[in-house]
Amino acid sequence: MAGGNPIRGTRVGAGRMGEAERGESAPRVRLQFFCGNAHTTTLAFASDAEIPETWDCPRCGLPAGRDRDEPPPPIRNEPFKSxxxxxxxxxxxxxxxxxxxxxxxxxxxxxxxxxxxxx
CATH class of the missing domain: 1.20.5 (Single alpha-helices involved in coiled-coils or other helix-helix interfaces)
Structure with missing residues (x-):
């Protein structure tokens, strides 16, 4: 029986099925972003995607940029006003x-x- 259920014989959380079953993955570019607290974030983008200038640091929330020596300045938040x-x-x-x-x-x-x- 060639048809049937494609998930048969696997269990939830078994991991990848492999590239043959899923197709080839899109070409990726790995880039590093640096925040003012010296955190480094490595992200993967599709090679044809538009790369953002800044990215929010997942560790501290500050904006992170591509230049290690000059990270973007923190965003100035207005204090709460009544x-x-x-x-x-x-x-x-x-x-x-x-x-x-x-x-x-x-x-x-x-x-x-x-x-x-x-x-």
Whole structure:
């Protein structure tokens, strides 16, 4: 019986079947990337693939480049900002005071008719 199940006679995790069953693998290029913490990462790319300028180091997360002597600088992360910090960036203190005065006037206007009715 020539047909049948191609997996028959193997077990899960048995490893490679060999190039004859899978076909030939694509030609590869092995390149090294270096990060600022002196970690070296070796990666394999298809020979016709576009090679990236930087790669994230799998050990420390810093960007890694092809030049061992001059690795790329770390990416500058902005610190966490609260909603109030963003508001303060958009508005000056004078704008904030004007908005607060308007809001307080509205609150007093809503409360004053109800206070007059309760007398």
């Amino acid at each position: 909603h109030l910090a963003y508001v303060k960036e958009r508005r000056s203190d004078a704008d904030g005071e004007a908005l607060l005065a308007e809001a307080l006037e509205r609150i007093h206007a809503r409360r004053s008719p109800s206070a007059a009715e309760s007398d």
